[in-house]
Amino acid sequence: MAKTKKLVYLSLLVAGGVALHVIESMIPVPFPVPGAKLGLANIISLLAIVLYGTREGLEVNILRCLIGSFLGGSMSSLIYSLSGAISSTLVMGFAVKYFEKVFSLVGVSILGSITHNFAQVTVASVVLSTFGIYSYLPFLMVVGLLTGGFTGLAANFAKEKLSGSVGLMETVDRRR
Amino acid sequence: MLTKGDKILIATVILVAFVIFTGFQIYGFTGGKTYAVIEINGKEYQKISLGKDGPKMQLKVAGFIGDVVLEIDRDKVRVVASDCPDKDCVRQGWVSKPGQTLVCLPNRVVVKIQNTESTNEVDGVSF
DSSP states (O other), X not given: OHHHHHHHHHHHHHHHHHHHHHHHHHSXXXXXXXXXXXXXXXXXXXXXXXXXXXXXXXXXXXHHHXXXXXXXXXXXXXXXXXXXXXHHHHHHHHHHHHOTTTOOHHHHHHHHHHHHHHHHHHHHXXXXXXXXXXXGHXXXXXXXXXXXXXXXXXXHHHXXXXXXXXXXXXXXXXXX | OOOHHHHHHHHXXXXXXXXXXXXXXXXXXXXXXXXXXXXXXXXXXXXEEESTTOXXXXXXXXXXXSEEEEEEETTEEEEEEESSSSOHHHHTOOBOSTTOEEEETTTTEEEEEEEHHHHSSOOOOOO
């Protein structure tokens, strides 16, 4: 029973992530930096990590990327978003597990977005086979600071509401 | 809301971004050979290779309304004197990085700094 419950909740998280992923692609980017985006779906990955754990966060995030790219995206955008998603989820999971006292969710989210940026720039430099792309990293990092802080804040509010009402917490032992 | 660790993280990220930014500003990222291409009235007049072993000389170029005196110092170029009314070209100072240009509009003289690597590449991708 608990297993089914978890399955349902994780699926709900994936669905929410896909919805945010698609909605986000419709929002014009308010920054004059190409490649920068809000990263709304990061709210869901962060929630999955905090409520369940790194492994579940990874599952939710990879599924979200796959489905999101099928709905609106291309093969190369899938490579970019998968590399960013996997690395940022691993880093965020690590931060939540071992540095819970040091970083709030905002800090964890910023860490994730910076990792996401770094991974994407690395993939871009491999795809375009030029090291010069890294000169673009500082701009992405500053933008990532803002968007990461915002998504972290959003995830924080969502966590407070969710852990009180839906009963996500009682169904699973936190963090394995 | 923000913990101490968060603030340290934010400061670190800004610092690292700044360091990477200035690092690229100072050292650049292009390999290959750098050239100064002198154009008069839109046509290529002379191509001079720059670098540590580049020439150290002054060059007089006949422009549209008068002479333009260029000075090349190893890896950088500037306009020393020009027969034009506004002297904007002289005030531009030294240029050395690929993509930079010296322009004397009245004389129709343009000096472009180019790089062998950056000129042969496509400058855009779509994904």
